[in-house]
Amino acid sequence: MRPWVFLNISASLDGKISNETRKQLRISCKEDLERVDRLRASADAIMVGIGTVLADNPKLNVKNKDLREKRLCEGKSENPLKIIVDSKCRIPENAEVFDGEVIVAVSKLAKKEDIDRISKKARVVVFGEDKVDLKALLEFLYERGVRRLMVEGGGTLVSSLLKEGLIDEIFIYYGPMIIGGSNSPTICDGRSFSPPIKVDILSIQRLGEGILLHLKVLSNDHRSE
Ligand SMILES: NC(=O)c1ccc[n+]([C@@H]2O[C@H](COP(=O)([O-])OP(=O)(O)OC[C@H]3O[C@@H](n4cnc5c(N)ncnc54)[C@H](OP(=O)(O)O)[C@@H]3O)[C@@H](O)[C@H]2O)c1
Numbered sequence: 001m002r003p004w005v006f007l008n009i010s011a012s013l014d015g016k017i018s019n020e021t022r023k024q025l026r027i028s029c030k031e032d033l034e035r036v037d038r039l040r041a042s043a044d045a046i047m048v049g050i051g052t053v054l055a056d057n058p059k060l061n062v063k064n065k066d067l068r069e070k071r072l073c074e075g076k077s078e079n080p081l082k083i084i085v086d087s088k089c090r091i092p093e094n095a096e097v098f099d100g101e102v103i104v105a106v107s108k109l110a111k112k113e114d115i116d117r118i119s120k121k122a123r124v125v126v127f128g129e130d131k132v133d134l135k136a137l138l139e140f141l142y143e144r145g146v147r148r149l150m151v152e153g154g155g156t157l158v159s160s161l162l163k164e165g166l167i168d169e170i171f172i173y174y175g176p177m178i179i180g181g182s183n184s185p186t187i188c189d190g191r192s193f194s195p196p197i198k199v200d201i202l203s204i205q206r207l208g209e210g211i212l213l214h215l216k217v218l219s220n221d222h223r224s225e
Contacts, residue, residue, distance in 0.1 A: 002138035003149040006169040015186045016179035024056040027175035029208030041067035043080045043150035049157035050086035059096045089114035159190030170215040
């Protein structure tokens with residue numbers, strides 16, 4: 001059993017999620033940031049890859065005070081649990097994400113000294129030999145009570161999750177811009193899928209300056225819930 005997994009990501013019209021510098025780029029409008037905040041507040045946990053932590057240094061907190069208070073009234077923590085996928089335990093101790101409950105998922109490649117260093121800040125769990133075994137991690141999260149898992153990128157983690165049939169639902173906000181650059185990260189990087197992964201388009205909505213696409217991933221045979 002694993003949680004329901006939904007991806008939220010913002011992209012330019014040419015599918016880029018940043019530019020060649022890989023630094024955080026403002027793609028979303030105000031209306032979209034508010035939507036993302038509501039989505040975050042609805043999640044039990046939020047997951048990102050180490051590439052995103054190193055590039056953007058995100059907090060991954062719910063920004064709106066009312067949404068945080070609503071979570072507390074429902075008996076939840078103020079912010080969802082944060083999960084960092086980080087095979088070699090490269091995360092810096094002073095990363096902004098270390099605020100509230102955090103799990104750093106590493107693989108057997110992680111050095112003991114790095115695990116010890118990060119264990120002071122977060123719970124470190126080991127899944128997989130080389131890369132983090134995502135399926136095992138999701139099963140662990142389910143056992144820990146996570147039912148709704150929000151993935152916020154980046155493109156490398158998204159690619160692995162999609163390949164393993166571990167994403168159910170996708171929200172893509174397309175900002176009215178073209179970023180370009182063959183080395184700019186995209187919504188889904190890594191190797192191409194053959195055959196392509198099919199999705200159902202559930203809705204297309206004009207939101208602020210851009211477009212919000214809501215998709216359902218088809219043929220997720222691996223999902224056992
Ligand atoms: N526009 C948006 O909404 C948005 C959102 C998020 C990020 N971004 C952008 O995306 C870029 C970062 O994306 P990214 O692709 O470089 O990094 P990423 O997807 O955040 O992290 C990928 C890293 O996770 C680690 N990992 C461990 N196990 C893995 C597994 N099984 N599958 C995949 N990855 C695994 C790998 O590093 P190790 O081998 O070292 O563990 C891998 O390189 C930045 O430019 C950021 O600004 C944009």
